[in-house]
Amino acid sequence: MIAINTKTQEEYNELMEIYEKKWWVWATWDRPVKNDSIMPIYLKQTCIKYIDRFEYCRKAYFKEIWIKIISFKIFKKNITTNPKYYD
Numbered sequence: 001m002i003a004i005n006t007k008t009q010e011e012y013n014e015l016m017e018i019y020e021k022k023w024w025v026w027a028t029w030d031r032p033v034k035n036d037s038i039m040p041i042y043l044k045q046t047c048i049k050y051i052d053r054f055e056y057c058r059k060a061y062f063k064e065i066w067i068k069i070i071s072f073k074i075f076k077k078n079i080t081t082n083p084k085y086y087d
Contacts, residue, residue: 002068002086003047004075005059011072015048018079027055050075050086 006012016032025031047069048056062069079086 002050002070002075003057003059003062004050004072005044005047005069006072007044012048014076015072019054022052024052024054027053029053 004015006015019032045059046056047059047062047067048054049067059069075086
């Protein structure tokens with residue numbers, strides 16, 4: 001499993017659009033764009049799991065439980081060149 005670190009609101013918004021197209025939902029069953037804003041102060045410290053019924057958490061916690069963290073830029077490059085890269 002991986003988690004994606006979005007460092008800007010723009011990266012976060014783009015990730016939510018990708019999740020929306022996959023018909024994925026938050027762990028709370030909300031659509032991705034419904035919860036379209038994480039406090040900007042937390043963006044650099046927060047990661048979002050790449051899985052349906054996704055959630056976000058502190059970057060440090062994901063590291064503690066051995067979830068691989070990648071930047072949004074790497075995620076976008078990989079998914080653009082090979083849409084099934086993470087599936």
